[in-house]
Amino acid sequence: MATKINPSFTDELKKYGAVNMNACYNCGTCTAVCSLSTTDESFPREMVRLSALGLEEDIKTSLKPWECYYCGECTTSCPQQANPGELMMSLRRWLTAKYDWTGLSGLLYKSLPLMILAMILIFASVLYFASSVSFDLGQMLHAGHNFEMIAIGTIFIVIFIPNLLRMWYFTILKTKTNVGIKYYFTSLSELFVQMFTQKRLRDCDDADHFRWVEHLVLVLSYLSLLFTTVFLNWFTTENMFVIVFGYLISFVVFVVTAHFVSDRLKKNKSLNKFSQPSDWFFVIWLLLMGVTAFLVRLFIDLNLLESNKWLYIAHLTILAQWALIIVPFGKWTHFLYRSFGLYFSKLKTKKS
Amino acid sequence: MKRIGVYICHCGGNISDYVDVEEVRKSVEHEEGVVLAKTTMFACSDSNQNDMVSDIKEHRLDGVVVASCSPKLHLVTFRNVTERGDLNKYTYVHANIREQASWAHSDDKPGATGKAIHLVKAAIAKSRYAEPLYPNQIEAEKIIAVIGAGVAGLKAAASISDKNINVILIEKEDRVGGHTAELGDLFMSDEKGYDLINRIYNDIAQRDNVTILTGSEVISSKGSIGNFTLKIRKRPQNIGDPVETMEIKVGSIVVATGFESYIPKEGEFDYVVNENVITLPEFKLLVDKSTGDKLIYKGKTIKNIVYIYCVGSRQNEGGNTYCSRFCCTSVIHTAIEAKKKFKNIYNIHLNRGIRTYGKQELLYAESLKMGDIYLQFDQTTPPEITSNGKNSIVTVTDILSAGKKMSVEADLIVLVTGMVPRSDQSIGTMFKIPRGRDKFYNEIHMKLRPVETVIDGITIAGTCQGPKKISESVNSALSAATKSFSYVSKGTLETDPIIAVINEDSCSWCGKCLEACPFDAIEKINLNNREIAAVNSSVCKGCGMCAPVCPPDAINLIGYRNEEIISMIDVLA
Ligand code: SF4
Ligand code: SF4
Ligand code: SF4
Ligand code: SF4
Numbered sequence: 001m002a003t004k005i006n007p008s009f010t011d012e013l014k015k016y017g018a019v020n021m022n023a024c025y026n027c028g029t030c031t032a033v034c035s036l037s038t039t040d041e042s043f044p045r046e047m048v049r050l051s052a053l054g055l056e057e058d059i060k061t062s063l064k065p066w067e068c069y070y071c072g073e074c075t076t077s078c079p080q081q082a083n084p085g086e087l088m089m090s091l092r093r094w095l096t097a098k099y100d101w102t103g104l105s106g107l108l109y110k111s112l113p114l115m116i117l118a119m120i121l122i123f124a125s126v127l128y129f130a131s132s133v134s135f136d137l138g139q140m141l142h143a144g145h146n147f148e149m150i151a152i153g154t155i156f157i158v159i160f161i162p163n164l165l166r167m168w169y170f171t172i173l174k175t176k177t178n179v180g181i182k183y184y185f186t187s188l189s190e191l192f193v194q195m196f197t198q199k200r201l202r203d204c205d206d207a208d209h210f211r212w213v214e215h216l217v218l219v220l221s222y223l224s225l226l227f228t229t230v231f232l233n234w235f236t237t238e239n240m241f242v243i244v245f246g247y248l249i250s251f252v253v254f255v256v257t258a259h260f261v262s263d264r265l266k267k268n269k270s271l272n273k274f275s276q277p278s279d280w281f282f283v284i285w286l287l288l289m290g291v292t293a294f295l296v297r298l299f300i301d302l303n304l305l306e307s308n309k310w311l312y313i314a315h316l317t318i319l320a321q322w323a324l325i326i327v328p329f330g331k332w333t334h335f336l337y338r339s340f341g342l343y344f345s346k347l348k349t350k351k352s
Numbered sequence: 353m354k355r356i357g358v359y360i361c362h363c364g365g366n367i368s369d370y371v372d373v374e375e376v377r378k379s380v381e382h383e384e385g386v387v388l389a390k391t392t393m394f395a396c397s398d399s400n401q402n403d404m405v406s407d408i409k410e411h412r413l414d415g416v417v418v419a420s421c422s423p424k425l426h427l428v429t430f431r432n433v434t435e436r437g438d439l440n441k442y443t444y445v446h447a448n449i450r451e452q453a454s455w456a457h458s459d460d461k462p463g464a465t466g467k468a469i470h471l472v473k474a475a476i477a478k479s480r481y482a483e484p485l486y487p488n489q490i491e492a493e494k495i496i497a498v499i500g501a502g503v504a505g506l507k508a509a510a511s512i513s514d515k516n517i518n519v520i521l522i523e524k525e526d527r528v529g530g531h532t533a534e535l536g537d538l539f540m541s542d543e544k545g546y547d548l549i550n551r552i553y554n555d556i557a558q559r560d561n562v563t564i565l566t567g568s569e570v571i572s573s574k575g576s577i578g579n580f581t582l583k584i585r586k587r588p589q590n591i592g593d594p595v596e597t598m599e600i601k602v603g604s605i606v607v608a609t610g611f612e613s614y615i616p617k618e619g620e621f622d623y624v625v626n627e628n629v630i631t632l633p634e635f636k637l638l639v640d641k642s643t644g645d646k647l648i649y650k651g652k653t654i655k656n657i658v659y660i661y662c663v664g665s666r667q668n669e670g671g672n673t674y675c676s677r678f679c680c681t682s683v684i685h686t687a688i689e690a691k692k693k694f695k696n697i698y699n700i701h702l703n704r705g706i707r708t709y710g711k712q713e714l715l716y717a718e719s720l721k722m723g724d725i726y727l728q729f730d731q732t733t734p735p736e737i738t739s740n741g742k743n744s745i746v747t748v749t750d751i752l753s754a755g756k757k758m759s760v761e762a763d764l765i766v767l768v769t770g771m772v773p774r775s776d777q778s779i780g781t782m783f784k785i786p787r788g789r790d791k792f793y794n795e796i797h798m799k800l801r802p803v804e805t806v807i808d809g810i811t812i813a814g815t816c817q818g819p820k821k822i823s824e825s826v827n828s829a830l831s832a833a834t835k836s837f838s839y840v841s842k843g844t845l846e847t848d849p850i851i852a853v854i855n856e857d858s859c860s861w862c863g864k865c866l867e868a869c870p871f872d873a874i875e876k877i878n879l880n881n882r883e884i885a886a887v888n889s890s891v892c893k894g895c896g897m898c899a900p901v902c903p904p905d906a907i908n909l910i911g912y913r914n915e916e917i918i919s920m921i922d923v924l925a
Binding site: 001002003005007011022024026046049052080 | 656700721
């Protein structure tokens with residue numbers, strides 16, 4: 001059976017951030033320079049081609065977009081300025097939307113007004129909640145802490161698990177890859193190694209590995225901040241070590257994200273030339289989280305929070321927006337899908 | 353008795369590494385008539401040439417032989433040296449001991465030397481007979497005919513007229529402009545085809561030295577360079593008018609008869625049998641003539657247009673193996689036009705590698721940027737057209753997707769047809785212009801003599817020579833115009849003296865030479881009530897085909913008379 005070409009697909013992909021990908025004349029330079037592409041798993045040219053022809057099924061079942069860490073080498077070398085790196089990025093956004101059973105990811109990626117509306121709604125809800133408890137700080141802190149735990153659990157069960165199952169269905173089951181059950185277990189290490197060390201990014205060809213270190217630091221400090229606030233209850237704890245540790249990591253999150261934001265503003269590398277709203281929301285909200293968490297704890301320690309409740313409301317708003325929008329439907333998911341993507345492609349090499 | 357000087361060249365070592373040049377010199381220095389025999393490192397060098405000139409004068413030589421490389425390389429060089437020594441240049445005789453001795457027998461040095469000695473002796477023998485010859489002077493008519501008034505013919509005519517020579521432009525159709533006049537927007541320019549033609553036509557139509565004959569055909573030609581007589585038939589302009597015929601005399605002719613568009617066979621890519629399949633010229637016309645913001649064909653709004661490239665070009669041996677050159681660019685340009693002009697157009701190009709050479713690459717880049725899709729197929733797996741009852745479906749195996757089979761729904765299928773030679777070859781046949789394997793007219797040398805034909809006085813311009821885009825046609829037209837002008841500009845012409853001559857007494861007109869001559873140089877004349885053959889000196893090329901077929905041996909080739917050749921054979925034996 002011949003596969004049907006869909007010439008209008010590129011119009012759709014442009015909404016996810018693809019830039020000038022049609023200019024590709026299939027020279028293959030991008031694939032040749034990509035340090036992550038291999039003979040068996042070759043990209044990005046193949047993905048550019050599938051996209052230009054609009055072969056949605058082939059893209060949906062491919063794991064290759066997750067294998068790219070956006071070093072931008074391909075984009076720099078492309079003689080046609082077809083931005084293959086940005087195409088890979090937009091495919092990741094598109095895939096995220098396809099995996100998401102609620103369809104919200106797609107809507108929020110494609111429509112900035114909708115995204116802003118959702119953010120405003122959450123702000124309004126936080127305000128509504130705060131007024132319902134008469135702006136009582138103790139109640140707010142308590143509810144904030146509970147909210148975090150409930151949100152994490154719910155999002156995992158309602159959004160992430162079904163979406164990961166869908167991802168598995170598209171990429172493993174639909175492609176009729178026969179993987180023995182035992183490999184799911186023996187390959188689990190790949191999932192965790194990739195998730196917590198971003199090992200693959202190290203294989204990118206930038207000499208000093210700075211990006212990898214920066215990324216790794218951010219992932220680890222973000223996860224620690226999450227752990228400290230949710231499980232160690234940073235804002236209310238008396239434990240000196242936890243308090244100092246919290247300060248330290250929220251500061252690190254702030255520094256690293258501030259650097260990311262300034263790079264995106266400077267557009268000094270191909271990977272941050274074309275920032276999409278989803279990219280901005282991700283880095284700015286992460287930065288705001290670090291800053292507000294830091295300040296909240298500082299105000300607590302200085303006994304200023306009681307008189308500056310707005311700060312906590314702001315922090316709670318940022319947190320809620322982060323947890324309810326950016327994490328389940330925004331760029332945060334890339335972290336999850338990428339780890340699973342690499343896990344699944346490892347499985348595929350084990351197919352019987 | 354002739355006084356002959358002989359020069360034997362080392363050619364660096366090209367000759368002397370295998371041929372003992374000193375031995376050769378010794379073997380010939382005492383030949384009858386040889387007054388001087390020398391070896392030289394490079395015979396063609398300036399110093400040796402100067403030595404030769406002074407030798408000729410000092411030793412009062414009247415014959416010169418150089419034994420060196422192929423005459424193709426240096427015959428003219430040494431003829432000129434002889435002339436500088438105040439001898440007639442045709443008395444010079446050349447011996448080739450490099451290609452014919454040293455290089456050919458590098459494995460057998462004594463053999464090579466022996467052969468070289470024979471070759472030089474044969475040249476000396478010929479030299480004893482060599483006599484001064486003088487080019488034939490003929491009057492040339494200072495009028496040039498241009499056949500075909502397409503863009504090439506029009507520009508050729510304009511260029512000749514600029515040189516203050518009368519031009520007669522002869523066009524078979526009732527209007528000028530050929531294919532270009534049918535074109536809308538032209539690629540890489542902002543002008544329309546018909547506007548371009550009007551501009552050139554309006555310019556030349558008012559010139560006194562240009563005569564434009566439309567609806568006219570050349571039906572016969574007599575004569576040769578300098579003096580062609582063309583018979584022209586002009587179709588009646590109004591019903592009832594008589595057919596006009598006229599004779600014109602011209603000195604040279606530019607042939608610019610153009611091309612025909614390839615017409616696919618019925619069923620070739622569903623042509624004719626599927627109404628959604630059209631050719632490139634038909635599509636160009638459709639895009640140019642359509643108005644509104646939708647492209648409508650046969651009542652249907654067109655969205656997906658599939659282009660199938662190289663139809664009628666780049667075929668297997670036996671078909672049209674050549675690339676038509678213009679069509680990649682032309683179709684991409686038209687696809688861009690269509691996309692700009694109409695809403696919701698998707699262009700899908702099924703090609704065999706894009707050949708938008710030169711500046712036209714910009715068009716390809718533009719079309720890619722606009723989102724046109726390119727799939728590349730191999731000649732062995734051409735696209736297939738089927739139908740789903742409602743629409744045409746084109747299936748193709750895409751090389752650029754690792755040989756994946758793809759299909760696309762097509763509202764319109766455009767066959768990118770190329771150029772083929774005119775089916776009416778009467779002009780070429782009339783002038784005996786040779787044709788290449790592709791059936792287009794052939795030039796003498798692709799690179800060095802690109803507009804001349806082997807028929808003296810006849811040049812070719814534009815697409816009658818092979819596929820060209822407009823700018824290339826105009827280039828060749830301008831160069832053909834200049835070349836044709838140079839034939840007649842002086843009013844007289846010189847032709848080579850080495851031609852055939854007929855011995856009037858022994859010729860008994862059997863007609864055998866007439867059959868043998870590839871250039872139609874022989875005609876029957878009546879001399880004192882006797883029919884004999886005569887050679888038209890301005891047509892004869894001196895090829896010698898006629899001499900050996902003559903039963904009473906009545907034909908001699910000047911410069912290669914029987915006695916000369918026999919004396920050469922005698923020393924070789
Ligand atoms: S380098 Fe650019 S033009 Fe070449 S295949 Fe990659 S995307 Fe296409
Ligand atoms: S951005 Fe880097 S990793 Fe991604 S495809 Fe391009 S070269 Fe490969
Ligand atoms: S110009 Fe292009 S379409 Fe035309 S014959 Fe050559 S390759 Fe084929
Ligand atoms: S020498 Fe050749 S061209 Fe001349 S008349 Fe004889 S056959 Fe014809």
